[in-house]
Amino acid sequence: MAQIYPGTSQVAQNRRNFTNPEYELEKLREISDEDVVKILGHRAPGEDYKSVHPPLDEMDEPDDIVRELVTPIDGAKAGDRIRYIQFVDSMYFAPAQPYLRARSYLSRWRGIDTGTLSGRQVIEARERDIERLSKILLETEYFDTARTGIRGAGVHGHSLRLDENGLMFDMLRRQVFNKETGKVEMVRDQIGVDLDEPVVLGEPLDEETLKAKTTIYRIDGEAYKDDKEAVEVLHNIHVSRSFGAFDPNAGW
Amino acid sequence: MADKKFIDAMKQKFSEDPTEKTTQFYNMGGWTQSERKTAFVNEGKEIAEKRGIPMYNPDIGTPLGQRALMSYKLSTTDTYVEGDDLHFINNAAIQQAWDDIRRTVIVGLNTAHNVLEKRLGIEVTPETITNYLETVNHAMPGAAVVQEHMVETDPLVVQDSYVKVFTGDDELADEIDSAFVLDINKEFPEEQAEALKAEVGGAVWQAVRIPSIVGRVCDGGTTSRWSAMQIGMSMISAYNQCAGEGATGDFAYASKHAEVIHMGTYLPVRRARAENELGGVPFGFMADICQASRVHADDPVATSLEVVALGAALYDQIWLGSYMSGGVGFTQYATAAYTDDVLDDFTYYGKDYVEDKYGELCAAPNNMDTVLDVGTEVAFYALDQYEEYPALLETHFGGSQRASVISAAAGCSTAFATGNAQTGLSAWYLGMYLHKEQHSRLGFYGYDLQDQCGAANVFSIRNDEGLPLEMRGPNYPNYAMNVGHQGEYAGIAQAPHAARGDAWAFNPLIKIAFADKNLVFDFSQVRAEFAKGALREFEPAGERTVITPAK
Numbered sequence: 001m002a003q004i005y006p007g008t009s010q011v012a013q014n015r016r017n018f019t020n021p022e023y024e025l026e027k028l029r030e031i032s033d034e035d036v037v038k039i040l041g042h043r044a045p046g047e048d049y050k051s052v053h054p055p056l057d058e059m060d061e062p063d064d065i066v067r068e069l070v071t072p073i074d075g076a077k078a079g080d081r082i083r084y085i086q087f088v089d090s091m092y093f094a095p096a097q098p099y100l101r102a103r104s105y106l107s108r109w110r111g112i113d114t115g116t117l118s119g120r121q122v123i124e125a126r127e128r129d130i131e132r133l134s135k136i137l138l139e140t141e142y143f144d145t146a147r148t149g150i151r152g153a154g155v156h157g158h159s160l161r162l163d164e165n166g167l168m169f170d171m172l173r174r175q176v177f178n179k180e181t182g183k184v185e186m187v188r189d190q191i192g193v194d195l196d197e198p199v200v201l202g203e204p205l206d207e208e209t210l211k212a213k214t215t216i217y218r219i220d221g222e223a224y225k226d227d228k229e230a231v232e233v234l235h236n237i238h239v240s241r242s243f244g245a246f247d248p249n250a251g252w
Numbered sequence: 253m254a255d256k257k258f259i260d261a262m263k264q265k266f267s268e269d270p271t272e273k274t275t276q277f278y279n280m281g282g283w284t285q286s287e288r289k290t291a292f293v294n295e296g297k298e299i300a301e302k303r304g305i306p307m308y309n310p311d312i313g314t315p316l317g318q319r320a321l322m323s324y325k326l327s328t329t330d331t332y333v334e335g336d337d338l339h340f341i342n343n344a345a346i347q348q349a350w351d352d353i354r355r356t357v358i359v360g361l362n363t364a365h366n367v368l369e370k371r372l373g374i375e376v377t378p379e380t381i382t383n384y385l386e387t388v389n390h391a392m393p394g395a396a397v398v399q400e401h402m403v404e405t406d407p408l409v410v411q412d413s414y415v416k417v418f419t420g421d422d423e424l425a426d427e428i429d430s431a432f433v434l435d436i437n438k439e440f441p442e443e444q445a446e447a448l449k450a451e452v453g454g455a456v457w458q459a460v461r462i463p464s465i466v467g468r469v470c471d472g473g474t475t476s477r478w479s480a481m482q483i484g485m486s487m488i489s490a491y492n493q494c495a496g497e498g499a500t501g502d503f504a505y506a507s508k509h510a511e512v513i514h515m516g517t518y519l520p521v522r523r524a525r526a527e528n529e530l531g532g533v534p535f536g537f538m539a540d541i542c543q544a545s546r547v548h549a550d551d552p553v554a555t556s557l558e559v560v561a562l563g564a565a566l567y568d569q570i571w572l573g574s575y576m577s578g579g580v581g582f583t584q585y586a587t588a589a590y591t592d593d594v595l596d597d598f599t600y601y602g603k604d605y606v607e608d609k610y611g612e613l614c615a616a617p618n619n620m621d622t623v624l625d626v627g628t629e630v631a632f633y634a635l636d637q638y639e640e641y642p643a644l645l646e647t648h649f650g651g652s653q654r655a656s657v658i659s660a661a662a663g664c665s666t667a668f669a670t671g672n673a674q675t676g677l678s679a680w681y682l683g684m685y686l687h688k689e690q691h692s693r694l695g696f697y698g699y700d701l702q703d704q705c706g707a708a709n710v711f712s713i714r715n716d717e718g719l720p721l722e723m724r725g726p727n728y729p730n731y732a733m734n735v736g737h738q739g740e741y742a743g744i745a746q747a748p749h750a751a752r753g754d755a756w757a758f759n760p761l762i763k764i765a766f767a768d769k770n771l772v773f774d775f776s777q778v779r780a781e782f783a784k785g786a787l788r789e790f791e792p793a794g795e796r797t798v799i800t801p802a803k
Contacts, residue, residue: 156649
């Protein structure tokens with residue numbers, strides 16, 4: 001049986017791919033460092049990072065075995081504040097989906113805090129680290145310009161029908177489809193503040209590619225109930241959790 | 253498609269076909285598309301002008317109504333309402349459902365009668381009981397019986413207060429003035445009545461309703477105190493007691509402690525609530541308070557889902573949404589369980605599946621195999637509907653709404669199969685796992701915490717490990733702060749009993765006490781009553797108009 005995530009479907013394989021740190025994520029687009037900073041809206045491009053403590057090597061910290069064992073991430077070394085990026089993933093075949101994000105983030109990266117809801121998924125880290133991770137999350141197969149939203153607040157949309165251009169609903173209309181270029185542009189930052197100039201995110205992935213890359217089971221894609229191995233493992237988990245404190249031979 | 257119970261509601265809510273995957277947004281006119289919000293704007297303006305402080309203005313904050321502001325159909329009714337009409341502050345029926353529970357306490361007359369007969373040698377007869385009941389029905393609303401210079405309450409303000417009795421002794425019941433009797437034979441189907449009377453036996457119990465307004469001004473803990481004081485005074489008067497003789501202490505002790513059943517238990521100090529507050533109402537009590545079991549005796553789905561509706565409004569919207577959390581958001585989560593016939597569709601599917609597979613209800617083995625079979629079947633059916641009908645997915649646009657409804661259907665259906673609430677509860681958790689893995693999402697942070705650890709304590713009834721579901725309540729560990737669960741748990745607690753044809757789920761006295769036509773809220777048709785409240789057609793009790801300036 002496959003490790004990391006069970007199942008014989010393509011969805012299961014995609015879940016394994018994202019979650020396996022050895023798997024190299026496919027890069028689908030180029031977003032400049034400056035554009036990432038604009039999208040995040042935490043600082044102006046070129047502005048210094050704000051710090052919440054002096055650089056670690058200037059701090060006279062007491063000896064501690066944990067400090068020796070754990071190498072600080074760059075932002076922690078520098079004393080950066082904690083910042084975030086939050087995504088909304090459409091149930092209509094967006095590539096990444098909330099729990100997949102959490103599981104994959106935690107197996108790929110250190111120094112992060114992540115939170116998972118049905119309609120949004122946040123990752124927090126020191127500012128320069130969140131910028132580095134955001135670039136990966138925006139440029140690779142984690143992201144589709146039409147079905148993945150970058151939204152700090154005002155997040156509804158993951159379960160709503162799509163608009164006439166195939167874009168997910170966003171009450172603040174941060175990502176808009178440019179009919180002339182066929183590309184999606186970000187006209188507001190993730191919290192909804194107008195950008196001076198749009199950031200071009202690129203063309204939406206076509207439906208076939210989305211279905212090939214998605215990590216959501218759906219009956220109009222791959223049905224979870226048809227992935228017998230995945231369901232069998234889930235049943236085992238339910239039975240184990242239910243009887244874990246009891247004598248499995250005697251039953252309950 | 254025609255067979256799906258939710259289709260009519262979907263067609264009413266959206267202009268497109270329910271299977272359509274695309275729509276248009278941002279051109280709906282914002283909040284102006286809502287009649288109710290438009291009225292709010294006008295009212296807000298008027299109030300602001302009058303008081304000099306700005307008020308309601310939906311143009312502040314995030315833009316409301318960038319998509320269709322949906323109407324909601326109260327399940328099993330033909331009534332469509334706006335979401336705002338189901339907030340408990342805007343719905344007098346939901347308020348009254350809670351008032352009627354909070355102001356109820358069940359008090360035995362048996363200790364008092366023993367004291368009178370065995371200690372004082374005073375005969376107790378149906379006539380003396382009737383005389384006492386006449387006295388207590390004068391006193392309970394807030395009138396005096398043993399002192400001459402007393403202030404009293406205005407009957408118009410407290411007209412919903414009264415006391416009735418019930419007993420399993422038909423002969424005794426016949427001899428007491430019928431105005432004061434809850435007639436078990438009249439209110440329940442024959443088999444249920446026989447079972448209830450056998451359980452009550454020759455004991456006599458009072459269903460006490462203190463005035464709604466007392467519960468609102470004070471708290472649920474007041475109910476037994478107000479009741480006991482008036483009962484004590486009425487005893488003294490009706491049986492010509494000496495005010496202060498030893499026996500009166502026994503009457504007071506019996507009606508305050510020894511022979512009193514609160515609708516909700518006292519909560520630990522960290523939640524700081526007295527008896528008869530919603531956080532202390534066990535799921536089995538909520539199931540028994542609901543009266544659908546006697547009017548839908550042959551329909552376990554209707555019986556269970558009326559309980560879900562009652563629990564969703566009271567536990568989620570009032571208890572968790574306001575007492576515990578504050579804010580206004582919980583209505584949106586909670587109403588998913590009792591609107592648009594969605595849970596009804598999923599649960600009838602489950603019931604049919606169980607009957608087809610196992611021949612009849614309660615015939616499946618009460619074990620994990622049945623949980624895995626029925627729970628999986630129903631959860632997958634429900635999940636399929638959200639994918640087949642994008643309008644349905646948009647209707648339940650939050651994962652926690654979907655999670656509640658999917659798992660409630662899986663839990664009720666499994667309980668129908670086994671006739672046991674614990675296996676129903678196990679299927680609830682299984683439904684959560686299936687949903688989480690299929691869609692890679694579940695509810696919000698706090699929502700699904702309990703769903704990911706709850707399976708471990710389903711099959712234990714040892715102290716600090718678990719409880720039969722009927723005895724669990726909102727204050728059960730991990731159940732204490734999560735919307736979209738407690739009403740559904742109450743429904744699952746009801747489900748096996750509905751399938752078995754039981755007359756009650758947990759406490760027969762509570763079941764009888766709420767089989768009462770004089771209650772303001774009709775607990776036999778919860779969703780229809782909520783609909784009346786939403787349409788502003790429900791007439792509540794305890795209004796203050798008689799003591800306020802005429803408008």
